[in-house]
Amino acid sequence: MSQEYRHILRIMGTDVEGTIKTIYALTRIKGVSLSLANAILKQAGINPDLRVGFLTETEINKIEEIIKEPTKYALPQWLFNRRKDEETGKDTHIISADLVLRTKMDIDQAKEIRSWRGYRHAYGLKVRGQHTKTTGRAGKALGVKKKTLQQKPGGS
DSSP states (O other): OSSSSOOOOEEETEETTTTTBHHHHHHTTTTOOHHHHHHHHHHTTOTSSGGGGOOOHHHHHHHHHHHHTTTTTTOGGGGSSSSSSSTOOOOOOOHHHHHHHHHHHHHHHHHHHHOOOHHHHHOOOOOSOOOOOSOTTTTTTSSSSOOOOOOTTTTO
């Protein structure tokens, strides 16, 4: 092959090993799912089974450009993680540190307006309707602890 192989690539601020297939390498970026990665590669015209170490700089730039502006490249809106944003009303897709920050801001807003979800988040309980009687007990007291009664030999 005439292409140069690279062992580690940097795509959208994330280090990716060169041995991984391109479609799975894109899922290493926080906020990019397998479905979105497939749509991005189809739009860019890149083989998903190609190892990411063999990608050229122009192909990587094309992938980064599509990830930054998915609406410009006519990707379906149902793939985006921020549809009908409360502030702008637009469909957008956010990734990496922006995604973490925006999620934290949403949770803080739910706590501030004292919604049911915010209450559950604030008290460390399950938020999405799961049962809590027997599951999700990590870090909390489990069951009832009884002191073992030790009787002295020979009487009370």
